[in-house]
Amino acid sequence: MKHETTYIDGVGDAEGWDTGINYLSWSQKYNFTVGDVLDFNYVKSQHNAYEVTEDTYRSCDGSKGVVNKYESGQDKVTLTEEKKYWFICNVSGHCLGGMKVGIEVTAAAVANNGGAPGGAASNPAGVPPGDSGVGSGLYDPYQ
Numbered sequence: 214m215k216h217e218t219t220y221i222d223g224v225g226d227a228e229g230w231d232t233g234i235n236y237l238s239w240s241q242k243y244n245f246t247v248g249d250v251l252d253f254n255y256v257k258s259q260h261n262a263y264e265v266t267e268d269t270y271r272s273c274d275g276s277k278g279v280v281n282k283y284e285s286g287q288d289k290v291t292l293t294e295e296k297k298y299w300f301i302c303n304v305s306g307h308c309l310g311g312m313k314v315g316i317e318v319t320a321a322a323v324a325n326n327g328g329a330p331g332g333a334a335s336n337p338a339g340v341p342p343g344d345s346g347v348g349s350g351l352y353d354p355y356q
């Protein structure tokens with residue numbers, strides 16, 4: 214019911230999508246859930262962001278296994294499925310140089326774990342000992 218979108222400010226944070234960044238350590242800082250948006254920021258035409266298969270992620274061979282191509286330089290990619298996403302830069306040599314990231318997306322969090330709503334849920338049938346049952350049944354406060 215409650216659906217929140219988390220905007221990830223630039224893949225790799227301040228440095229954006231570029232060579233020479235450890236995206237593994239970046240991705241491990243987050244728990245990605247369905248509805249999150251990855252924001253690839255880079256200089257258009259100097260890089261790109263291809264969503265690829267795991268095989269292509271590992272081989273860096275972007276001649277096959279490309280699922281989606283993002284090339285605008287301001288690519289917002291909504292993670293719509295509960296799966297592993299794999300992205301590489303398909304500019305020659307960049308993926309092999311580490312410009313690649315794997316993102317594991319889990320189901321959207323169920324907004325229900327912080328603080329059970331008081332005693333109401335924990336004691337649904339609970340008639341508080343003593344006066345409550347008696348009071349509501351027999352005592353008329355408006356009398």
Ligand SMILES: [Cu+2]
Nearest residue numbers: 260302304307
């Ligand atoms: Cu690149």
